[in-house]
Amino acid sequence: MIRFENVSKVFDGNKKAVDSVSFTIPNGEIFVLIGPSGCGKTTTLKMINRLIELSDGTIYINDEKVSTYNVHELRWNIGYVLQNIGLFPHMTIEENIAIVPEMKKWPKEKTSKRVDELLRMVGLNPADYKDRKPGELSGGQQQRIGVARALAADPEFILMDEPFSALDPITREKLQDDILALQKEIKKTIVFVTHDMQEALKLGDRICLMKDGEVAQVGTPAELIQKPANEFVRDFIGGKGHSLENEFNLADILSPIEEPLDVDRAYIPIDSTIHETLSALAHEEIAIVKKDGTPVGYVSRETIIRHLAGTRAGETG
Ligand SMILES: Nc1ncnc2c1ncn2[C@@H]1O[C@H](COP(=O)(O)OP(=O)(O)OP(=O)(O)O)[C@@H](O)[C@H]1O
Ligand SMILES: [Mg+2]
Incomplete structure (x- = not known):
């Protein structure tokens, strides 16, 4: 479970990037953060694994404050998929996926087995891909590696920041379907950032729509459509301007x-x-x-x- 209690973030001398945000994400849920550019989605996400320190309020993971965790252990238990993939170009696919298992000092054999298992899980044949460099893969394949890497050490939580936004619509839909199928098996707690309402409605068990650092509304897709809290929510769901x-x-x-x-x-x-x-x-x-x-x-x-x-x-x- 991830719980935000009146969490705010002020970057030096600026206005609040995140303003008193509260929500609870139960285990096994795909929770989608959505909203216009600059509304605070990435900042909200990065405060969970402490890539950004919060200014005010409290974030709990499994009822323990994130501030009390050892930061490395916290991050090992939270997979993170970056928007721009973030694979290391000079390392092979196997080495990229094995980063966290290696930091956790898993035996070589266990790591190697896990890499094969993950590659199969994301639909890539280990023998064909393990030894390649990221540059030798398509964008969609690299994104799959990003997902595999986030899952490597079997974290309880996964943070995904616009993981599919750079992809063409067909690849994107395929990966969305894959994530939904994968989630049926792995049942992780996933926080997924997007600015695409269609993606949010498709993937989200619940959706948190943000505006200017604040939560405009949190609810299931049906709740946001049936009972939009205000005009902004209604317009955003209706894809105004999209x-x-x-x-x-x-x-x-x-x-x-x-x-x-x-x-x-x-x-x-x-x-x-x-x-x-x-x-x-x-x-x-x-x-x-x-x-x-x-x-x-x-x-x-x-x-x-x-x-x-x-x-x-x-x-x-
Ligand atoms: N390191 C930083 N220093 C100062 N201001 C920052 C920093 N990071 C983000 N901000 C500001 O905080 C606000 C929220 O940024 P954030 O990256 O969380 O938005 P976002 O919702 O993820 O936007 P996008 O959809 O464009 O990725 C923005 O106004 C941004 O300029
Ligand atoms: Mg962002």
């Missing part, structure tokens, strides 16, 4: 009406924007969609959450 907004087409996600209609239903026109659709669904489980005044189908909260998360029905648990 591609989501322009690509949205209500006609693509209609379900057929199979029963007589309840007159009290919410009605929305077929050309509604994603904002209008989300607003209608904020108060209702489903909304009836009309074209030229005639009902042509309905849209439910579940459908729209799946749509926003870019997954097909039945794909996520």
